Amino acid sequence: MEVVPLFSKVYGEGTPLIILHGLFGMGDNWATHAKHWAGLGWEVHAVDQRNHGKSPHHGKHNYEVMAADLEAYMDAKGLNTSVILGHSMGGKTAMHFAVSRPERVRALVVVDIAPKAYPIHHQEYINAMNSIDFDAVHSRGAVDNILAERVNNAGIRQFFMKSLYWITKEKLAFRFNLHALEDQLQEVGTPLEFGYFDRPTLFIAGGASGYINDEDEDGILDHFPAAQIESIANAGHWVHAEAREPFSAAVNEFLESLV
Numbered sequence: 001m002e003v004v005p006l007f008s009k010v011y012g013e014g015t016p017l018i019i020l021h022g023l024f025g026m027g028d029n030w031a032t033h034a035k036h037w038a039g040l041g042w043e044v045h046a047v048d049q050r051n052h053g054k055s056p057h058h059g060k061h062n063y064e065v066m067a068a069d070l071e072a073y074m075d076a077k078g079l080n081t082s083v084i085l086g087h088s089m090g091g092k093t094a095m096h097f098a099v100s101r102p103e104r105v106r107a108l109v110v111v112d113i114a115p116k117a118y119p120i121h122h123q124e125y126i127n128a129m130n131s132i133d134f135d136a137v138h139s140r141g142a143v144d145n146i147l148a149e150r151v152n153n154a155g156i157r158q159f160f161m162k163s164l165y166w167i168t169k170e171k172l173a174f175r176f177n178l179h180a181l182e183d184q185l186q187e188v189g190t191p192l193e194f195g196y197f198d199r200p201t202l203f204i205a206g207g208a209s210g211y212i213n214d215e216d217e218d219g220i221l222d223h224f225p226a227a228q229i230e231s232i233a234n235a236g237h238w239v240h241a242e243a244r245e246p247f248s249a250a251v252n253e254f255l256e257s258l259v
Contacts, residue, residue, distance in 0.1 A: 018079075022090050024125070024163065028053070053176070057180060070097050085108075092190075206236050207233040217229060
């Protein structure tokens, strides 16, 4: 299995806490929370998963290889164990890692994703991004205008544009590997089908997102028998951004219980 060396930004000193972002995201999306937890005595690793951010691109994108990437990252950083926090796709990576390598995980935080299968539902966003001709578009504003023709939500457009950068002085590009992610999109929705992790675990649901429902509790507890499940009212899928303070308070309380 070919692993890729993951890029990260590390904040603070203390007990390791690794953050894994969601699809089309990157570690920088978590900078505010990372700095906050660093201030509470944690060594926070905001990681870019493969095909995202500043980590290498690769044609294979599934949870087995992303878990292997994470293990290689921990080995390279000299981390025997860590608390792992993952959102959405990153939460699935974190779950796979925890059940396959439980000795490397001190505790687990999973944000707005369950271990079940999810239908493919990002194709409209991919179509919008594929509609951009970067040979003809030379400003961030122009990119936003093209995305706005298909993506009404300005917050989601800004989330995508967080990964926009100047690949040369004249040409923009997305940092994420859109081609590989589109090609492997079915892998992102696959369920966790094996294993269990019985150490402290917190699932945080966005109360308005629909990603975690009451009927998902049994499936969560099958794999994570020690799990607490908390829902943050009125928050959508990007819970950590939409309900920053209650999300932070829930994670803070969980982290404090580990000390």
